[in-house]
Amino acid sequence: xxxxxxxxSPGAQPEPIIRVHDLQVGFKDRLVxxxxxxxxxxxxxxxxxxxxxxxxSVLTRTILGLIPKRAGTIEVFGQDVDALSVPERRxxxxxxxxxxxxxxxFSALTVRQNVQVPMREYLTLSDRLLDxxxxxxIEMVGLKPDAADKLxxxxxxxxxKRAALARALSLDPEILFLDEPTSGLDPIGAGEFDELIxxxxxxxxxxxxxxxxxxxxxxxxCDRVAALGDGHVIARxxxxxxxxxxxxxxxxxxxxxxxxAVMGTAAA
Amino acid sequence: xxxxxxxxxxxxxxxxxxxxxxxxxxxxxxxxxAADVEREIGGLVASxxxxxxxxxxxxxxxxxxxxxxxxxxxxxxxxGANGVAADFVGAKPEHRILLNEVAYRGFQPEPVKRSAxxxxxxxxxxxxxxxxxxxxxAGISTLGEMVTAFVRVCVIPGRxxxxxxxxxxxxxxxxxVPIIVLISFLVGCIVAQQGIFQxxxxxxxxxxxxxxxxxxxxELGVLLTSIMxxxxxxxxxTAEIGSMKMREEIDALRVxxxxxxxxxxxxxVLALVISLPILSFLSSMAALLGGGLVxxxxxxxxxEAFLVQLKNAxxxxxxxxxxxxxxxxxxxxxxxxxxxxxxxxxxxxxxxHHVTAAVVKSIFMVIVLDGFFxxxxxxxxx
Numbered sequence: 001x002x003x004x005x006x007x008x009s010p011g012a013q014p015e016p017i018i019r020v021h022d023l024q025v026g027f028k029d030r031l032v033x034x035x036x037x038x039x040x041x042x043x044x045x046x047x048x049x050x051x052x053x054x055x056x057s058v059l060t061r062t063i064l065g066l067i068p069k070r071a072g073t074i075e076v077f078g079q080d081v082d083a084l085s086v087p088e089r090r091x092x093x094x095x096x097x098x099x100x101x102x103x104x105x106f107s108a109l110t111v112r113q114n115v116q117v118p119m120r121e122y123l124t125l126s127d128r129l130l131d132x133x134x135x136x137x138i139e140m141v142g143l144k145p146d147a148a149d150k151l152x153x154x155x156x157x158x159x160x161k162r163a164a165l166a167r168a169l170s171l172d173p174e175i176l177f178l179d180e181p182t183s184g185l186d187p188i189g190a191g192e193f194d195e196l197i198x199x200x201x202x203x204x205x206x207x208x209x210x211x212x213x214x215x216x217x218x219x220x221x222c223d224r225v226a227a228l229g230d231g232h233v234i235a236r237x238x239x240x241x242x243x244x245x246x247x248x249x250x251x252x253x254x255x256x257x258x259x260x261a262v263m264g265t266a267a268a
Numbered sequence: 269x270x271x272x273x274x275x276x277x278x279x280x281x282x283x284x285x286x287x288x289x290x291x292x293x294x295x296x297x298x299x300x301x302a303a304d305v306e307r308e309i310g311g312l313v314a315s316x317x318x319x320x321x322x323x324x325x326x327x328x329x330x331x332x333x334x335x336x337x338x339x340x341x342x343x344x345x346x347x348g349a350n351g352v353a354a355d356f357v358g359a360k361p362e363h364r365i366l367l368n369e370v371a372y373r374g375f376q377p378e379p380v381k382r383s384a385x386x387x388x389x390x391x392x393x394x395x396x397x398x399x400x401x402x403x404x405x406a407g408i409s410t411l412g413e414m415v416t417a418f419v420r421v422c423v424i425p426g427r428x429x430x431x432x433x434x435x436x437x438x439x440x441x442x443x444x445v446p447i448i449v450l451i452s453f454l455v456g457c458i459v460a461q462q463g464i465f466q467x468x469x470x471x472x473x474x475x476x477x478x479x480x481x482x483x484x485x486x487e488l489g490v491l492l493t494s495i496m497x498x499x500x501x502x503x504x505x506t507a508e509i510g511s512m513k514m515r516e517e518i519d520a521l522r523v524x525x526x527x528x529x530x531x532x533x534x535x536x537v538l539a540l541v542i543s544l545p546i547l548s549f550l551s552s553m554a555a556l557l558g559g560g561l562v563x564x565x566x567x568x569x570x571x572e573a574f575l576v577q578l579k580n581a582x583x584x585x586x587x588x589x590x591x592x593x594x595x596x597x598x599x600x601x602x603x604x605x606x607x608x609x610x611x612x613x614x615x616x617x618x619x620x621h622h623v624t625a626a627v628v629k630s631i632f633m634v635i636v637l638d639g640f641f642x643x644x645x646x647x648x649x650x
Contacts, residue, residue: 094300107615124303129339136338136370153614172299172333203369204333205362 034231050228297336327358441543456558509609
């Protein structure tokens with residue numbers, strides 16, 4: 001495939017849903033993101049890779065408004081996040097869902113209650129529909145119904161990821177942020193999770209921003225990949241372009257021993 | 269804002285022709301219009317009445333998400349369950365996928381907790397009694413473990429964590445000095461002022477020195493200190509151990525062959541046992557100072573007279589009664605904080621619950637223990 005892929009209706013110009021321009025984020029005297037530019041297009045799954053400790057999570061958290069930025073602009077849904085009033089900001093937050101690396105489920109609530117938290121907060125629903133929707137999301141992410149009434153401390157790592165995804169999906173968001181969704185899952189579980197994300201993206205028309213280290217995920221579900229290095233995006237594009245990149249880190253990442261093994265199986 | 273647009277709210281227009289019923293759905297059947305979705309579908313079911321065949325035309329549907337799809341498929345299913353044939357027509361491909369994805373199925377409702385008030389009270393009472401018994405047993409066993417670990421550390425002094433103990437003494441003792449001294453000083457002032465105020469009616473205001481001296485040295489100093497330490501350090505102790513347990517740090521110690529009791533509990537409890545007598549001594553001195561100051565300013569008893577009277581009122585045993593109690597108070601606070609810390613489970617709520625329990629239980633036990641000591645010393649005439 002050559003050049004940028006188009007998403008949505010064929011032939012249409014891809015519409016950026018998240019637009020990060022010249023973003024600078026730092027802690028104390030250390031600048032982590034040094035003028036980063038990144039566009040995420042509506043309907044795509046973007047994989048975001050980079051060495052550990054280079055600020056992949058920092059970017060996600062800055063877009064989400066959890067870390068203050070020093071300079072630059074962030075536009076989500078075509079709106080500058082700095083220019084939003086508090087109610088507009090709240091409305092925007094309902095349109096994205098976040099899967100944190102550790103799940104971040106509320107430990108005092110059951111899985112069902114966790115999924116219902118945003119619904120109760122923002123929607124007026126009958127109790128019956130509230131229950132049914134929570135169960136629907138729980139089943140959609142591949143959890144058994146009996147997991148619904150368990151507490152997060154009673155769940156395995158994979159189940160926590162799934163439950164957290166169900167919560168992230170509870171308001172049918174347009175953008176889904178995933179922070180290392182498959183880390184800590186076994187390969188089969190990780191593969192299922194990838195498939196789940198791809199299915200959800202197709203059926204719900206989601207845009208997915210995925211921070212990941214999982215080469216399988218990058219090959220199988222990501223439409224585009226962006227690589228972070230030294231505070232900038234050093235390479236971006238479909239996986240084929242990444243393979244052709246001659247940046248040393250990108251080369252060693254996609255042509256390392258582990259990458260070749262994955263490619264071998266993908267080609268077979 | 270897209271979300272706040274109500275122009276596209278979900279609508280259903282329907283037409284009845286003989287046995288058939290046809291509805292045209294339009295607008296956004298999505299989560300932000302949830303209340304409208306429920307209302308429209310309710311109206312639709314009502315207006316379908318006893319029709320034998322229902323067709324839902326989705327061709328004009330603007331947007332659909334899992335909520336809309338679920339409600340639509342549920343409605344179709346419910347028509348079917350009542351013997352009414354219901355079909356979707358004209359669904360766009362992406363809506364069709366979504367309808368298949370949600371595919372209605374029954375869910376078992378959330379289990380309802382039955383409640384029988386009387387039985388609940390009985391069960392709660394029983395549970396509390398059993399738990400209190402377990403707490404006591406756990407206390408004895410934790411104390412035993414600590415003593416064993418302590419003896420082990422004494423036998424092999426290389427394993428004694430000197431740095432950890434001094435660090436804890438700094439946290440518990442040194443950093444606690446200002447607040448404990450301040451509170452004791454103020455309480456000493458108040459006791460002296462009240463004493464003078466009440467005693468001057470009998471012309472016995474000189475005896476305020478005896479009152480302050482005996483009360484502070486025997487009871488108040490150690491009690492105030494213990495309560496403050498339970499609140500300051502007991503809670504910190506439980507929270508530290510509890511969050512370490514939540515994050516599997518205690519398991520990590522165990523698999524490295526380190527005994528958590530020896531590494532975590534012994535230094536802390538030892539630091540408590542060393543710090544508390546010192547703190548309670550400082551507390552007593554601060555309270556005496558406060559009492560003396562008020563006696564001088566408010567009661568007109570000059571410092572020299574105060575000291576002479578104090579010397580007559582108290583003896584070494586008065587001071588010793590307070591100091592002897594302090595290490596036992598420390599042990600009670602430490603053991604309770606350790607038990608509660610180890611009992612923390614996975615949730616943040618559990619951590620909060622156990623920290624509260626540690627403070628409440630140790631303050632209660634400190635006061636109970638003080639009562640026992642009062643009886644004990646009275647019996648000894650000490």
